[in-house]
Amino acid sequence: MVTIDAEGLTSEHLMKPTPSACVFEHVYFARPDSTLMGQNVYATRYRMGQRLAEESPVTAELIMPVPDSGVPAAQGFAQSSGVPYGDGFVKNRYVGRTFIQPTQAMRQQGIRMKLNxxxxxxxxxxxxxxxxxxxRGNTTRQIVAMLRDVGAREVHMRISSPPIKWPCFYGIDMPDQDELIGARLEVEQIREHxxxxxxxxxxxxGMLASTQVPAEDFCTACFSSRYPIPIPDKELRDKHVLESPAHQALSDSDFTHDPLLSGDAPQN
Ligand code: SF4
Structure with missing residues (x-):
């Protein structure tokens, strides 16, 4: 607050800054050669892969990424598990991201053209x-099928972030909640799918520890439902949150706002 009075001009902080940076930037969006919150993104994703290998080990002969965004985590997974890393997919660099293709048909065609x-x-x-x-799960299903088609004996999927269960209201272009497979199905059901x-x-x-940034500095809402800024009901309806089966299965208390990150924070 800036005060101008007979004494002159004074400036003071009335509340403690409460940053809520998007953790998905560290998982996916940012370029791996960026530095976010003092941490190199490649190194963070590598640590996520190491941690994933510790949390969910599996007997295998090859660790491979879904290029490009899975590369650092796959390398970390391979290093931690002692299993060789290899490039099982070659990427066509002239095809865009399937994540942002508008229709399912375009996404399906996209992944086949994109990865060989x-x-x-x-x-x-x-x-x-x-x-x-x-x-949504459809790209991953095609990836598994493509690997079986070329003779993989077993295919084990490892994901270097938690299931996405909640929509983003803060500007990330994500599908509505009823399109998020993590909101509709349990992990074992997703494996079947x-x-x-x-x-x-x-x-x-594990995700937060891998960033080496204090956990309270992040928004994790799409994974945790802990929205750092309250979401108006209209926004929830527009994203079909209230109609979703996942929301009905949860009590209102799951729609919490972290008091440390919201306006309820201690004002010192
Ligand atoms: S809801 Fe998810 S994508 Fe949106 S700002 Fe929070 S962490 Fe990022």
Whole structure:
């Protein structure tokens, strides 16, 4: 607050700053050569992969990423598990991101054009495929099918972030909640849907610890439902949150706002 009076001009902070940076920037959006909150993004994603290997180990002969965003976490997973890393997919660099294609048909066509599995790397092997996230689940299902088509003996999916269960109201272009597979299905049901031999996600604690930034500095709402700024009912309806089965299964108390991050924070 700036005060101008007979004494002159004074400026003072009336409340403690309460940052709520988007943790998804560290998981997916930011370029790996960026520095966010003092941390290199590549190194953070590498640690996420290491932590994922500790939390959900699996016997395999090959660790491979879904390029490009799964690369650092796959390398961390391979380092931590002692299993060789390999590029099982070659990416067509002239095709855009499937995440932001507007229709399912375009996304399906997109992933086939975008990623080409290398039979010589995959055939006869138990493979661990590391990706940064699963949004709708259809791309992941196609990835598993493509790997089986070229002879993978087993396909184990490992995701370097927790299940996305809640929509973003803060500007990230995410689907409505009823399109998020993590909001509709449990992990085992998602594994069945994508037809993988196993599926595991990084825990919220593991994700936050990997950033090496204090957890209270982040928004994690799409994973945790802890929205740092209250969401008006109209916004919830517009994103179909109130109609979603996941919301009905939760009590109102799950729609909490972290008091440390909201306007209820101690004002010192
Ligand atoms: S809800 Fe998710 S995507 Fe949106 S700002 Fe929070 S962490 Fe980022």
């Amino acid at each position: 599995p290398v039979r010589e790397v995959i055939e006869g092997r138990r493979v661990v495929v590391v990706d940064d996230s699963i949004v 994508i037809a993988a031999d196993s599926l595991a996600y990084l825990s919220i604690d």
